[in-house]
Amino acid sequence: QSALTQPRSVSGSPGQSVTISCTGTSSDVGGYNYVSWYQQHPGKVPKLIIYDVSKRPSGVPDRFSGSKSGNTASLTISGLQAEDEADYYCCSYAGSYTWVFGGGTKLTVL
Amino acid sequence: EVQLVESGGGLVQPGGSLRLSCAASGFTFSSYWMHWVRQAPGKGLVWVSRINSDGSSTTYADSVKGRFTISRDNAKNTLYLQMDSLRAEDTAVYYCASSPNRGGLDYWGQGNLVTVFS
Numbered sequence: 001q002s003a004l005t006q007p008r009s010v011s012g013s014p015g016q017s018v019t020i021s022c023t024g025t026s027s028d029v030g031g032y033n034y035v036s037w038y039q040q041h042p043g044k045v046p047k048l049i050i051y052d053v054s055k056r057p058s059g060v061p062d063r064f065s066g067s068k069s070g071n072t073a074s075l076t077i078s079g080l081q082a083e084d085e086a087d088y089y090c091c092s093y094a095g096s097y098t099w100v101f102g103g104g105t106k107l108t109v110l
Numbered sequence: 111e112v113q114l115v116e117s118g119g120g121l122v123q124p125g126g127s128l129r130l131s132c133a134a135s136g137f138t139f140s141s142y143w144m145h146w147v148r149q150a151p152g153k154g155l156v157w158v159s160r161i162n163s164d165g166s167s168t169t170y171a172d173s174v175k176g177r178f179t180i181s182r183d184n185a186k187n188t189l190y191l192q193m194d195s196l197r198a199e200d201t202a203v204y205y206c207a208s209s210p211n212r213g214g215l216d217y218w219g220q221g222n223l224v225t226v227f228s
Contacts, residue, residue: 001172003154036214038155045205045221046147046155051214089155093212097160097169099145104154 004029004090004102011108017078020105022090023071028100030071034093037066037075040104041086050075077107085109112136112217114206119222126196126226132189132206132219140164140184143209146191148202149221158204159191174200196226 005023012018022029022037029035037050048057050066053073063084065076073092077084090102118130132144146158159170159180168180179192189206204222207215 003156032212034212038215040155045218046215047218048214048216051216057214057216087154091155091157091215097162097167097212098171099157099160101147101155101157 001094001098001100004092004100006088006090006102006105008103009106009108011110012077012080013110014080014082016080017076018080018107020075020077020088020090020107022073022075022092022102024073024092024100025071028092028094029068029073031095032093033068035066035068035073036091037064038089038091039084039086040089046089080109082109112208114208114217114219116204116206116219116222119204119224121225121227122196124197124226124228127192127194128196128224130191130193130204130206130222130224132191134187134189134208137208137217139182139187139208141210143211144180144182144189145207145209145215146178146180146189147205147207147215147218148200149205150199150202153202156202160209161189193224196224198226198228200224201226 038046040046054066145160177195206219208217
């Protein structure tokens with residue numbers, strides 16, 4: 001149950017696009033199409049923004065998109081806005097009804 | 111409106127016990143899997159435990175296996191986490207969260223701080 005690997009921080013200017021990677025193994029990210037992403041603003045509750053690799057819950061802007069290739073999943077945020085500045089966590093089903101989160105990535109909007 | 115309201119956190123000494131509760135409303139609680147996720151101060155999210163919709167199947171992270179017990183009462187729309195043999199490293203905000211399946215955790219409680227101190 002090792003944590004998925006995310007970059008500690010990424011940054012971008014308003015209007016730009018950024019991509020956050022999430023690397024696991026064939027036992028989690030690579031083995032199932034059950035990768036989800038969460039946005040957490042400081043002091044707030046995590047919010048689901050992507051599930052099942054690339055699906056968006058209702059109400060989540062289409063600026064947020066997800067994908068997966070092999071053992072690495074990615075979250076792309078296009079048209080960056082100031083309100084996107086937050087921590088982002090990936091999560092994957094890891095088999096045997098267990099889940100694993102990534103260590104989190106701090107997004108700074110310059 | 112979906113609501114998950116947690117209670118039961120607080121201060122406890124190492125080796126002690128605590129029970130967290132999570133009261134659900136606004137959705138069909140008995141149809142959802144439920145999870146506990148924790149976040150130590152200044153750290154990331156860590157999955158702790160999951161229970162299936164009727165309570166017949168439970169799973170745990172290795173770090174809490176044998177010490178924590180997840181359970182639910184569908185008649186009361188409430189999820190529980192019994193935490194025994196608590197350690198300093200269990201200090202965290204504990205969130206309850208729902209999921210319709212093995213996918214995303216779609217609704218989250220407000221979080222409940224558990225502090226294990228000596």
